[in-house]
Amino acid sequence: MEVNWLIILDFIPQLIKGAQVTIHITVVGLLGGVILGAIAGLMRAYGNALINAIAFVYIEVIRGTPIVVQVMFLYFALPVLASIRIDPMTTAILAIVINAGAYIAEIVRGAVLSISKGLTEAGLAIGLPRWKVIVHIVGPLAFRRLIPPLGNQFIVSLKDTSLFIVIGVGELTRTGQEIMAANFRAVEIWTAVAIMYLIMTGVLSLALRMIEKRMRIL
Amino acid sequence: MNDAIIQFRNVSKHFGPLKVLDEVDLDIHKGEVVVLVGPSGSGKSTLLRCINGLEQITGGDLIVNGMSVLGGNKVMREIRQEAGMVFQQFNLFPQMTALQNVAFGPQQVRGLSRSDARELAKELLAKVGLAEKANHEPSELSGGQQQRVAIARALAIKPKVMLFDEPTSALDPELKQEVLNVMRALAGEGMTMVVVTHEMGFAKQVGTRLIFMEHGKIAVDGTPRDVIDNPPNDRMKDFLQHV
Secondary structure (H helix, E strand, O other): OOOOOOHHHHHHHHHHHHHHHHHHHHHHHHHHHHHHHHHHHHHHHHOOHHHHHHHHHHHHHHHOOOHHHHHHHHHHHHHHHHOOOOOHHHHHHHHHHHHHHHHHHHHHHHHHHHOOHHHHHHHHHOOOOHHHHHHHHHHHHHHHHHHHHHHHHHHHHHHHHHHHHHHOOOOHHHHHHHHHHHHOOHHHHHHHHHHHHHHHHHHHHHHHHHHHHHOOOO | OOOOOEEEEEEEEEEOOEEEEEEEEEEEOOOOEEEEEOOOOOOHHHHHHHHOOOOOOOEEEEEEOOEEOOOOHHHHHHHHHHEEEEOOOOOOOOOOOHHHHHHHHHHHOOOOOHHHHHHHHHHHHHHOOOHHHOOOOHHHOOHHHHHHHHHHHHHHOOOOEEEEEOOOOOOOHHHHHHHHHHHHHHHHOOOEEEEEOOOHHHHHHHOOEEEEEEOOEEEEEEOHHHHHHOOOOHHHHHHHHOO
8 A cells, every 4th residue: 555645634634633633631630630749749758757658658559559550440440449430531530640640749849959958947836837938839839840750641641632532532543543544554644643742842832931931840 | 944945855866775864954034145066976056956946955954935845836837937047058048049048937936927027037137237138039149148148037027046167177277267357247136146156256256155065965064265275174275176
């Protein structure tokens, strides 16, 4: 079969639909992942032994297992274990929340701990309660250091959505697979799919670089 | 009733098995300028940091302005508002200007309005000779200037006692004096001060009392001139030859 790039044009609407699903999973999943990660990271940084241990186990279990296994567990094992059945889309979003949350927790912990202990002491020494020290002093400083590694994780999570092909979510990779199965145009379709991922990660990188520039990293 | 503003009652501090403070008894009265000296590891910084609860005592009791450091978080915050602290590494908040650093405490802790806090901050920056640096960030200031801002920040919460933890140790010799001058002026106003330092000239000139610590205990306690000119024991004599 001859390579015919023009054929891509016929499938662009379908691929865009797939990309929209990818974006949907990524955005909602990362929103949840950032919240979960911030909570788990702060538990690690400031919690007592028990709270710290809970967050530690969560992070280690998730970081220590492949995301495909996590998705399979959520989709196929959870119904058996707890009679909880969730649809593929919800499973995909949940998987990103839980998976990204664990990595973001470590990013948050690292950023918080990188802020000199002396600044916390200076805040406490003027009589501030600890939460005010975290909100007004450590938080803003840690946030700036958070941006570069957080951007990295956003890109990784976006690409991880391609794994949801295993539970049949109609995201970009799955869409490409379906088109390919019908017409066997492997070169054209996978090139198109790759380019669409590059566009999405490229836009994300650009946005993050702009945020970084606007925010002086101290 | 004891009128001391700081009362150490049999205070011990352990870091794990290591005993850093060993049953210390000490009264510090209003208006005293107490200079704490001693070899590294003798417990002088720890003693200072116990006063405002940056280290928790593990034995005995410690009363500051009538409140025990064992009284819980709320009491501890009240104690900290009565005991301003100046650190060796300045520890200014890098995301804030000099003025914001000073205004932050009164606004957040003492409940001053934004404009009142800024007024107070301007006054205090002028007092430490940095009125014209109000809108500079810490990274734009020299070490001596940063430390003077830090002193203004500590004064802004209107403390009854000022604690200094080696305030000039991180400074070049020519910058030490500007900080020591501010401290000297403060002592002249009758501020109660506890100062960990190696500056024997300052101790002699400004200190009203000198405490030499060794192995977590107070080894010598006297007037600076007496004990510096005639060290009562060999360890202190030896120490003084090395500072």
